Amino acid sequence: MTVQLRLPLLSSSLRLSLPLLLLVACTGGDASTGESPDLILPTGPVQPPLGGGVAPGLNGPMFLAGGAYSFTGAVAPGTASVVDSPVIDEFDQTGPMPASAASFDVTVGGINYVASNADTMSMTFDDGLGSSYTAVSIFNLDDPNMDIGTVVHVIVPSAEVVAGTTVSLDGDDRIALFAHGDLNQPEPSVWGAAASGSISFTSGGSASGDLITAQISGDFGEIVWNDPGPGTGTGTGTTGGLVAGDYQLEFIAVDDVMCDGDLLGSEASFQALSLSDLGFADGAATLTLTGTSSAEVSGAGVLASYGTSALSMDAMGDGPSGAVFGAADRNNLGPAGTDEVSAFLLLDTDNANANQVYAMAGVGFVNANATGSCTVIVSAQLVP
Numbered sequence: 001m002t003v004q005l006r007l008p009l010l011s012s013s014l015r016l017s018l019p020l021l022l023l024v025a026c027t028g029g030d031a032s033t034g035e036s037p038d039l040i041l042p043t044g045p046v047q048p049p050l051g052g053g054v055a056p057g058l059n060g061p062m063f064l065a066g067g068a069y070s071f072t073g074a075v076a077p078g079t080a081s082v083v084d085s086p087v088i089d090e091f092d093q094t095g096p097m098p099a100s101a102a103s104f105d106v107t108v109g110g111i112n113y114v115a116s117n118a119d120t121m122s123m124t125f126d127d128g129l130g131s132s133y134t135a136v137s138i139f140n141l142d143d144p145n146m147d148i149g150t151v152v153h154v155i156v157p158s159a160e161v162v163a164g165t166t167v168s169l170d171g172d173d174r175i176a177l178f179a180h181g182d183l184n185q186p187e188p189s190v191w192g193a194a195a196s197g198s199i200s201f202t203s204g205g206s207a208s209g210d211l212i213t214a215q216i217s218g219d220f221g222e223i224v225w226n227d228p229g230p231g232t233g234t235g236t237g238t239t240g241g242l243v244a245g246d247y248q249l250e251f252i253a254v255d256d257v258m259c260d261g262d263l264l265g266s267e268a269s270f271q272a273l274s275l276s277d278l279g280f281a282d283g284a285a286t287l288t289l290t291g292t293s294s295a296e297v298s299g300a301g302v303l304a305s306y307g308t309s310a311l312s313m314d315a316m317g318d319g320p321s322g323a324v325f326g327a328a329d330r331n332n333l334g335p336a337g338t339d340e341v342s343a344f345l346l347l348d349t350d351n352a353n354a355n356q357v358y359a360m361a362g363v364g365f366v367n368a369n370a371t372g373s374c375t376v377i378v379s380a381q382l383v384p
Contacts (some may be wrong), residue, residue, distance in 0.1 A: 009343040032096040039132030051318070063151055063179035063188050068225070073158035075195045078106035080138055080152050084211040085120040085204070102138040102150050108178055109222040112149045115140035124158050124206045132158040133173075134206040136199070136214060141183075151188075153177040153214055154199050158206035169218055174199075176218050191225065193216030217298040241352040242287060242295055242324075248302035249285035251275050251361060256377045260332035263365075270365070270374050278342065278363045278376060279330070280305045285382060287357070295324055297345065297382075305361075308345055313347060323348055330363065338365040338374065345380070357382035 083101035097256055101224040102120035106113050114193040118140035138152040155174045160167045169176055176197060181188025197218020204212030254275065257267045275281075281299025289294050290312070298310035306328040313326035325346045359380040367374045 012115040040131060053338055053351050062154075063177075063181070063183075063191075069191070069193060069223040071193070071195060071221045072221055073109070074106040074299050078104070078108075078194070078218060078220040079238070080104035080106065080154075081214065081217040082122075083213050085136055085213070087120045087122045087124060087204070087206060087208055087210045087212065104140075104150070106152060106178055106192070106220050108180070108190055108220050111190075113178075113180060115142075116151065122212050124179060124208065131173075131271070132206070134158045134161050134218075136212055141378065142180075144358035145321045147183045148181065151181045153176070153179075154214075154353075155384055156199065161201060161204065163203045163205075163207040166198050169194050169197045169199070171195065176216060176220070178220055191223050193222050193223045206288065238369065241252065242289060242349050243349065243354040244289050245354065245384075246289055246299075247285050247287055247357070247384060248282065249299075249305070249359075250282045250307070250381050250383060251280040251295070252379040252381065254278070254376060254378045256373060258377065259372070259374040261367075263336065263338070263367055263374050264373075266336045266374060270376050273335070273376055280361060280378060280380075287382065293324070295347070297326070297347075298339040306345070311345060313345065334365040336367075336374075336375075338366075338367050338372075340365050347382070355384065 027314075043282050053228040081103050085102065090212075094305065098337050103116045104113065104118060107190070115138075120136070120138050122134060122136045124134045133155050136154045136156075142148045142150055154168050154169075156174045166173055173355045176199075178194075178354060179188040179192075180190040195218070197216065199214050200217045202213040202215070204214070204301050206211045230335050254271075254273065257270045259266050260269070281301070283299065283304050285299040285301045288296045288298065293315045295313045296310050302311050303309050307329030307330070308328050311326045311328060313324040315324055323346055325344065327344040328344050330340045334340040338361060338371035342360050342364045344364070345358075348358040351357070359382060361378040361380045363376050363378075364373065365375070
């Protein structure tokens, strides 16, 4: 079965819960019912532990994770391949859709995982420290009814994605990850990685729109993530790397539309909305840290986009420590007979610094009897 997926800036579980989060945030309810946010945002490298490695990767859907890991047992040889894997830009995700030309044969924890007609896509991203990496991803939906999937990610420095080049996997800047489980959950039931191996590029490059053809081989084994590891947030989030000061709040592009309930299938009515239609306009913003797990964004850009001079932001429920969330009421008419009820802003705190804060914005819509909802998701950032 061919699965057409895009790489959204939020995990599928959080994106499905966004309308609820927006309604709760704007009616004084308890936001602790919200699911964990998984931003597709870079994580910086750390020192690899003995007998393991480090993934200079992303925290996002399809279990693309970054951090230090250790092997728990024996490894076994495995292979994978991609043909014309489209490179999707980190922020502008309107490029080519994933191709259905990939395969893998990998044994992890004594279980052999095989797919001869898997899907593939790739993405080039910055690790937040000035280094560029490209992730070549292969994914197969094993059980469409349960959303159980198997995924192989290979991450290498972007400069090494060159036709005719073979890159050795070193468990540091060049790694292969494996995961199997429910794609809607923050963590799979099985994690794995290659202790050694290589990826050979037949064609393609790391630029958005390039098509990568490559062959992967390696010795794969089961792993555990060293504390804290991905997906272990407890909702006691901190402001992390956020630096108080004056910034420019920039809205980059409409990323995705999620509709649910009676509005499922109405996505086309919202996909044509521009940033201006959504009420978002770039402008000055001042970031203030109001506590160890809270912040405030204020200024002309906030007033123009959120209708308030200051937007309070807090850690989200039982979500990870790497994000703070705030929302404001909206009261406008929307497409398809809906009401525009709220707008949100989410900041990545783990990877923030004085030069850039990755962010997510969006607008929530509901129908007249609140039996359907749509959320338009927008990529954004704070820069000096």
